Amino acid sequence: MKPPMHVAKETDLAAIGFAVSPLQEQQQKTVGKLNELVNAMRSLSVIMETCTKCGICANQCHSYLGTDDFNNIPAARADLVRRIYKRYLTLRGKYLGSYVGAEEFDDQTLTKWLTYFYQCNECRRCARFCPFGIDTAEVTIAARHILSELGIMPKFMQGITANMIKSGNNMGIPKPAIIDCAEFMEEEIKEETGLDIKIPIDKPNSDVLYIPSSADFFTNIDTMIGAAKLFYKLGLNWTISSSILEAANFGLLFNLKVMSEHNDRMKEAALSLGAKLVIQGECGHGWRAAKMYSEGVNGPIPFEIIHILDFCALNLDNLQLRKLPLRVTLHDPCNYARAGEICEQPRQILRACVDEFVEMTPNRDENFCCGGGSGILMDEMMEIRMKLGKMKADQVKALGKIDYLAMPCSICKAQIPNVLSHYGIDIANMGGVMDLVGKAIVLNE
Numbered sequence: 245m246k247p248p249m250h251v252a253k254e255t256d257l258a259a260i261g262f263a264v265s266p267l268q269e270q271q272q273k274t275v276g277k278l279n280e281l282v283n284a285m286r287s288l289s290v291i292m293e294t295c296t297k298c299g300i301c302a303n304q305c306h307s308y309l310g311t312d313d314f315n316n317i318p319a320a321r322a323d324l325v326r327r328i329y330k331r332y333l334t335l336r337g338k339y340l341g342s343y344v345g346a347e348e349f350d351d352q353t354l355t356k357w358l359t360y361f362y363q364c365n366e367c368r369r370c371a372r373f374c375p376f377g378i379d380t381a382e383v384t385i386a387a388r389h390i391l392s393e394l395g396i397m398p399k400f401m402q403g404i405t406a407n408m409i410k411s412g413n414n415m416g417i418p419k420p421a422i423i424d425c426a427e428f429m430e431e432e433i434k435e436e437t438g439l440d441i442k443i444p445i446d447k448p449n450s451d452v453l454y455i456p457s458s459a460d461f462f463t464n465i466d467t468m469i470g471a472a473k474l475f476y477k478l479g480l481n482w483t484i485s486s487s488i489l490e491a492a493n494f495g496l497l498f499n500l501k502v503m504s505e506h507n508d509r510m511k512e513a514a515l516s517l518g519a520k521l522v523i524q525g526e527c528g529h530g531w532r533a534a535k536m537y538s539e540g541v542n543g544p545i546p547f548e549i550i551h552i553l554d555f556c557a558l559n560l561d562n563l564q565l566r567k568l569p570l571r572v573t574l575h576d577p578c579n580y581a582r583a584g585e586i587c588e589q590p591r592q593i594l595r596a597c598v599d600e601f602v603e604m605t606p607n608r609d610e611n612f613c614c615g616g617g618s619g620i621l622m623d624e625m626m627e628i629r630m631k632l633g634k635m636k637a638d639q640v641k642a643l644g645k646i647d648y649l650a651m652p653c654s655i656c657k658a659q660i661p662n663v664l665s666h667y668g669i670d671i672a673n674m675g676g677v678m679d680l681v682g683k684a685i686v687l688n689e
């Protein structure tokens with residue numbers, strides 16, 4: 245069995261402070277790390293002990309539905325860890341072995357983990373439907389963390405972490421290029437509106453620190469321009485920090501210490517710039533890490549954190565938005581809808597911005613993942629990613645003609661166009677929610 249992605253080499257790992265554990269130590273280290281996590285995370289210990297194998301989760305998981313691979317059934321996926329837990333961390337498993345579902349750690353154990361925990365998008369849809377609320381995403385987070393502590397991780401995750409250490413953003417872009425890009429966007433806005441709207445970088449004594457995803461700053465620039473216009477309209481004293489130009493936090497997706505380091509970056513940047521409010525840009529898992537883990541893992545923070553869509557929705561009465569003549573739908577990013585309390589805000593914004601807003605079915609916390617969530621955007625996994633995106637493609641196809649598909653998360657923006665093209669679905673335009681705010685907002689009347 246071979247894992248479906250390129251795995252980081254020992255020399256790559258050294259660059260981010262990780263090392264490969266020798267083969268003879270892997271079993272002991274895996275069991276030790278699992279024991280640590282089960283003791284630290286009550287939810288994980290409950291998951292290890294609870295599953296009736298009722299099978300309800302199978303048909304709720306787009307990964308299983310798209311691949312038809314037994315190990316992608318949420319309960320079967322969790323069992324990959326549960327069996328090891330039972331064998332080494334319970335008395336009944338030690339003495340009764342396979343009779344109680346325990347399994348020996350062998351040379352395939354970690355390869356199976358690498359293969360199947362990187363086909364889980366950590367979307368939490370299984371938890372939404374499981375009668376016990378068993379959240380397989382928690383098992384995925386634990387398994388990926390243990391793998392990384394053993395020095396086993398996708399090259400993709402290692403590369404992003406190296407870029408973060410070097411430049412404070414996933415793309416590894418240095419400060420001079422950040423300033424160039426900000427100036428380019430300022431010129432674009434000036435050409436469109438005639439206004440001098442600034443995108444400040446590292447401006448001291450700013451009330452607000454805005455943290456966009458680097459993809460929205462360098463690639464999906466209409467999302468960034470929409471945010472800049474919103475802040476201008478509201479007269480905010482705001483800035484971007486070149487030391488954390490990244491709402492995404494890939495640490496949540498493979499190593500919890502890396503996640504905590506990113507949370508520290510946010511804290512240091514906000515404190516050094518004097519910000520009392522941090523606004524997070526359009527990134528699903530980044531929002532989950534900032535909202536759910538920054539205080540819990542890193543301790544108290546002396547500023548507020550809000551999501552850009554929440555902030556925009558709260559200020560709708562202060563914006564002059566004209567209705568764009570578009571038929572628009574919304575893809576709910578999993579980490580907003582099932583882990584971040586961002587469901588109604590994008591709907592309120594879109595209804596204020598466009599003539600016709602239509603819902604996908606299902607939607608909100610029952611929405612299907614795009615198939616790219618949890619950072620599995622590796623090119624070498626494209627075939628699997630397309631299978632994981634099948635349910636999303638079906639949802640979009642059922643809507644008929646759509647002028648704009650709003651997908652307010654950088655990973656969804658990278659995944660969904662590939663999925664729709666793969667399944668032959670043609671949508672005129674796709675992008676963030678803030679892109680439409682930028683086009684609908686009236687600035688100079």
Ligand code: SF4
Pocket residue numbers: 294295296297298299300301302318319373374375376377378
């Ligand atoms: S729905 Fe819950 S209890 Fe039933 S098989 Fe899935 S994880 Fe186990």
Ligand code: SF4
Pocket residue numbers: 304305306307308316317318321363364365366367368369370371380381384
């Ligand atoms: S978190 Fe999502 S992808 Fe992972 S097992 Fe559950 S439903 Fe499937």
